[in-house]
Amino acid sequence: MAIKYEYNSPCCGHFYVEVRNPEDAQVVTKCNVCGQGEYVLIQEVALEETITTVSE
Amino acid sequence: MSASIYSNSSFTDSPYGLKLQRTYTTSASVTDIPAGIQRVYAIVIGGGGAGSSQTTGGGGGGGAGGYSAGWTYISNSVTVGTGAVGNSTAAVAPNGNPSIYGMVMAGGGSGGANGIQGGAGGGAVTITGSSSAAAYTGAPAASFGVTGYAAGRDAAGVSSGGGSGNTTVTGTVTASAGGRGVICGGGGAAGTAGTGTGGAGGTGDFYAGGAGSSGTGITFGGGGGGAGYTSNGFPAGSPAGTATGVLNNGGQGGSGGGGGGAASTLGTAGSGGNGIVYLYF
Numbered sequence: 581m582a583i584k585y586e587y588n589s590p591c592c593g594h595f596y597v598e599v600r601n602p603e604d605a606q607v608v609t610k611c612n613v614c615g616q617g618e619y620v621l622i623q624e625v626a627l628e629e630t631i632t633t634v635s636e
Numbered sequence: 637m638s639a640s641i642y643s644n645s646s647f648t649d650s651p652y653g654l655k656l657q658r659t660y661t662t663s664a665s666v667t668d669i670p671a672g673i674q675r676v677y678a679i680v681i682g683g684g685g686a687g688s689s690q691t692t693g694g695g696g697g698g699g700a701g702g703y704s705a706g707w708t709y710i711s712n713s714v715t716v717g718t719g720a721v722g723n724s725t726a727a728v729a730p731n732g733n734p735s736i737y738g739m740v741m742a743g744g745g746s747g748g749a750n751g752i753q754g755g756a757g758g759g760a761v762t763i764t765g766s767s768s769a770a771a772y773t774g775a776p777a778a779s780f781g782v783t784g785y786a787a788g789r790d791a792a793g794v795s796s797g798g799g800s801g802n803t804t805v806t807g808t809v810t811a812s813a814g815g816r817g818v819i820c821g822g823g824g825a826a827g828t829a830g831t832g833t834g835g836a837g838g839t840g841d842f843y844a845g846g847a848g849s850s851g852t853g854i855t856f857g858g859g860g861g862g863a864g865y866t867s868n869g870f871p872a873g874s875p876a877g878t879a880t881g882v883l884n885n886g887g888q889g890g891s892g893g894g895g896g897g898a899a900s901t902l903g904t905a906g907s908g909g910n911g912i913v914y915l916y917f
Contacts, residue, residue, distance in 0.1 A: 582664045597668070599714075600661040604891075607866055607912070612656045627664050 584625045591617035599627065654916035661891070661912050663715045666737075669917070677916040678740040679705045681865050682762065683717035683732030684889035684908025685755040687798065687822045687898035688748030691726045692805050694825030694900035695752065696766075697798030697814050697835065697859050697886070698722075698908050699745030701732050701893025702758030702786055704772035708738030717744050719908030722875050722886060722896045726750065731762050732893070735911040743769060743786075745795065745821065745895045745908055753780070754789035754798025754814070754824055755895065766797070783815075792816040792838075798895045799824035799835040799859060806830055811898070814838030814845060814862040819893040822869065822908075823848045823859030827884060827900030832857030834886075837869035837897055843890055846871040846897060846906075849883035856883045859897030864890025864909040872897055875904040 587596045589611035596619055598607055611617050654677055658666075669676070685698030698720065717733030732744025743762035746755030759769030759777065766780040766789035778784025778791065787793025790800050796815030801824035809828040813835040814821035820838025823845065831852050837845025840863030848860045849872035858872030870877055870887035875896070877888040886897030886906030896906030 582662045584664075584668075594655065596657060596659075598659045598661070599664045600659075604661050605867075607659050607661060607891075608656065 582627045584627055585621060586623040587619035588622050589617045589619055656914055656916055658915040660714045660716050661910060666712055666714050669710050673917050674710060675707050678708050678737045679914040680735045680737055680740045680742045681893045681911045682735045682742040682744040682758045683719040683911040684893045684895040685732045685745035685747040686720035686722040686729040686908050687859060687886040687896040687905035688729035689724050689726055689899040689902055689905045691902055693803040693827045694801030694811050694857055695898035695905060696748030696754035696800050697822030697824050697898045698729060698747050698895035699755035699798050699821045700757045700795040700817060700819040700862055700895050701745045701911050702742035703794050703819055704740050704742040704760060706740050708740045711738040714913050716913055717911040719889060719910045720747055722905035722907040724902050724904045729905055731764060732908040734762050735913055737913050748798055748898050752801040752803055754800050754821055756788045756797045757786040757793050757795030757821060759786040787815050794818045796838045797821045801825045801898050804828060811835040811859060814895060819865050820845055820862035821895035822862045822886060822889055822897035822906055825859045825898035825900035826857035827854050834859040834872050836860045837862035837887060839863060843868045845869040846887035848872050854884060854901040857900040858884050858886045858903055861887035861889040861897045861906045862894040864894035865892025865912060867891040869894045875906045
């Protein structure tokens with residue numbers, strides 16, 4: 581099940597979201613707005629519905 | 637009044653002035669775009685193709701997932717293409733899966749052939765074989781060995797092709813590396829009674845490809861996984877991202893569309909890396 585991870589940066593307060601499987605590593609760790617601080621996890625939410633991957 | 641697309645930052649391909657707000661490494665519903673946001677800039681990368689395996693000699697590396705970017709309307713779902721799973725069957729390897737958000741789409745990389753040929757990099761649609769498909773930008777398809785936005789096998793590109801393996805089973809044998817690119821194809825494999833060296837995964841602009849293995853005998857010669865958009869490719873012997881100690885296995889492609897490395901002598905080929913989708917607004 582996909583998890584929605586919500587982050588805030590302590591440097592400029594940027595709110596940033598990653599949706600990934602729990603076993604996957606965080607993709608962006610440093611604030612992508614000012615490049616200063618590390619994102620801090622403020623909430624994670626299990627998404628009820630996951631869209632099936634399309635295969636051609 | 638006119639404006640130059642070369643000196644005016646409003647015309648860059650990057651989302652100037654926007655912030656990266658959402659990253660998806662798996663398919664999901666999208667229900668949290670703030671009210672008032674009707675257009676977003678999406679970077680979409682397809683899953684990498686798997687390398688192939690061969691009964692004797694070495695297979696071909698998988699192609700990199702496609703890369704597309706552009707403005708799109710808001711969609712209530714995102715599809716992130718998974719990388720193809722490598723196997724130990726002497727057959728054409730599976731393709732990576734496409735990624736889609738709104739009207740921005742990127743195909744998966746092609747799997748390695750049932751033979752030595754590597755797969756092509758993905759275009760706007762997933763292709764099969766060693767020639768690529770047209771890209772989302774409209775850049776043309778590229779034949780094998782030809783550099784392109786989505787490249788053919790053994791060639792560089794934004795999404796590069798997988799390296800070819802080698803059929804020779806005696807003496808010193810070296811397989812081809814995956815092509816260089818932003819997202820890269822996996823290396824080909826070598827399977828020989830002599831000294832065999834698998835091709836490295838393609839070297840990326842951001843990350844490195846995995847190393848091919850080298851040694852004497854048919855238990856060596858796997859190809860490394862290609863660099864992905866967000867991580868290094870894995871070295872030969874790590875077909876699913878974990879070291880097996882079996883060095884005629886391929887290496888998994890890096891996350892963000894890297895192509896899998898090929899296997900030799902019925903080893904397990906590397907899987908492609910999963911795709912990824914970024915939203916800027």
